[in-house]
Amino acid sequence: MTVAAAAHARSDRRAEAPASAGLTAVAMSGGLDSSVAAWLLAEAGEGPVVGLSMLLWDALAEEGGAPAAAPASGRCCGALDLGDAKRVARQAGIPHYTLRMDAEFREKVVDPFVDEYLAGRTPSPCVRCNTRVKFDLLLDRARRLGARRLATGHYARIADGPAGPELHAAAHREKDQSYFLFELTREQLAASVFPLGELSKDEVRAVASRTGLVVAEKGESMEICFVAGGVREFVEREAGRRGAGGGGGNGLVPLGEGAAIVDREGRELGRGSPYYRYTVGQRRGLGVSSTAAGGGGGGRLYVLAIDPAANRVTVGGADELARPAFTGRGLHWIHPELDLAADDAATAGVEATVKIRSRHPGVAARVRPLPGRRCEVEFATPQHGVAPGQAAVFYRGSRVLGGCWIA
Numbered sequence: 001m002t003v004a005a006a007a008h009a010r011s012d013r014r015a016e017a018p019a020s021a022g023l024t025a026v027a028m029s030g031g032l033d034s035s036v037a038a039w040l041l042a043e044a045g046e047g048p049v050v051g052l053s054m055l056l057w058d059a060l061a062e063e064g065g066a067p068a069a070a071p072a073s074g075r076c077c078g079a080l081d082l083g084d085a086k087r088v089a090r091q092a093g094i095p096h097y098t099l100r101m102d103a104e105f106r107e108k109v110v111d112p113f114v115d116e117y118l119a120g121r122t123p124s125p126c127v128r129c130n131t132r133v134k135f136d137l138l139l140d141r142a143r144r145l146g147a148r149r150l151a152t153g154h155y156a157r158i159a160d161g162p163a164g165p166e167l168h169a170a171a172h173r174e175k176d177q178s179y180f181l182f183e184l185t186r187e188q189l190a191a192s193v194f195p196l197g198e199l200s201k202d203e204v205r206a207v208a209s210r211t212g213l214v215v216a217e218k219g220e221s222m223e224i225c226f227v228a229g230g231v232r233e234f235v236e237r238e239a240g241r242r243g244a245g246g247g248g249g250n251g252l253v254p255l256g257e258g259a260a261i262v263d264r265e266g267r268e269l270g271r272g273s274p275y276y277r278y279t280v281g282q283r284r285g286l287g288v289s290s291t292a293a294g295g296g297g298g299g300r301l302y303v304l305a306i307d308p309a310a311n312r313v314t315v316g317g318a319d320e321l322a323r324p325a326f327t328g329r330g331l332h333w334i335h336p337e338l339d340l341a342a343d344d345a346a347t348a349g350v351e352a353t354v355k356i357r358s359r360h361p362g363v364a365a366r367v368r369p370l371p372g373r374r375c376e377v378e379f380a381t382p383q384h385g386v387a388p389g390q391a392a393v394f395y396r397g398s399r400v401l402g403g404c405w406i407a
Helices: 005-014 032-042 078-092 102-119 125-144 184-191 202-209 231-241 336-344
Strands: 023-027 049-055 098-102 147-151 156-161 164-171 260-262 267-272 302-307 312-316 323-332 350-355 365-369 376-385 391-396 399-406
Touching: 023 032, 023 350, 032 049, 032 078, 049 078, 049 125, 078 098, 098 147, 098 164, 102 125, 102 231, 125 147, 164 184, 323 336, 323 365, 376 399
Parallel strands: 023 049, 023 147, 049 098, 260 312
Antiparallel strands: 156 164, 164 399, 260 267, 302 312, 323 376, 323 399, 350 365, 350 391, 365 376, 391 399
16 A cells, blocks of 8 residues: 555544544644554554644744755754654655744753753753653643643553553653653653553564654664764853853853863872863763873773862762762652652662663662652662762662752
8 A cells, every 4th residue: 555545544533433532632743653553553443643843943043044054854842853744744644844942942951951960960961852852841732732642753652541641751762762761650641641651663664664754764863862962062052142151050160171180189180171171971082091000000090070160070980970879859750649758767768779860771770769859869889970060860670769969
């Protein structure tokens, strides 16, 4: 069956679908995953489907209409891929609309991203985008259009639990994206659909190839979709645009000035890049050799701490990098009763497997709540690369309990 014929058949099935099925809005970036999610929902014919794309970052407008380089595909928040989303929607036989949300994206994702780097932390913009944009703003707009549910191309699953919908890791862990969704609420999960949760990436691409979708051969989208060049250059440009100028965002350090690289005793080993170019746990590109730290053993150096006010980066050996615990902020439980249970047994806390970055394998830990949506997370085994600003996500088996931000 041709794509056109398949779209025709799906239109007939949707006309016969019961009204109780309700309208499902699909967030379509123009990438492979969201395109296949839209196709699968349209193919199922369980109710009307509409594609919604968000124009989040217009690189030409942001850079004064003069692009630094030729455009490239795979940027999930720009105008470049929205044409692909529209073409896929046409192939799937569903209506498609583009929502301009670039001002909201800047306020809720881009500006905090820059602020975090200027504060010496390592941000996770994908988590913030999912929380603040896709499942706050887009879900709200979808509802105003009459949609009962919002579907996305995330590799994650939703399961019915005794206390309501639960968020679970994808069936194929190599593509699991549940880490980036830890701030969702039970109510948002009840209104969400993840059609790809049981599929592997190869299976998703096979669907696109079998059905002739225009994105079948499209590559992966970029992790930080709004940063076309280096992070350092982006942070400096954005800080300058906002008037941070010579203060580097902290009022003390000029933008672009190389940081002092010091050991744990404060002895300067050399000068490197500006402090916001580093992240805790980083090993490459420090700007100093391992022999500069003394000892003559040639051991590798890692970033241990970042002091933005002093424009100073502390480095040391791997043994100095290990952390037995950390304090978290913005503690969030998907099911609030977990928070109540933790409060009742604050000294014992909640046992969970904690991932301190998206590709971290996870480690057994105990989460103890503190006042003001803070917590203390104690690892069963000390962990390397506990970077302030990153998300720490709590799992029990495949289920996501919640998480926090490393402070």
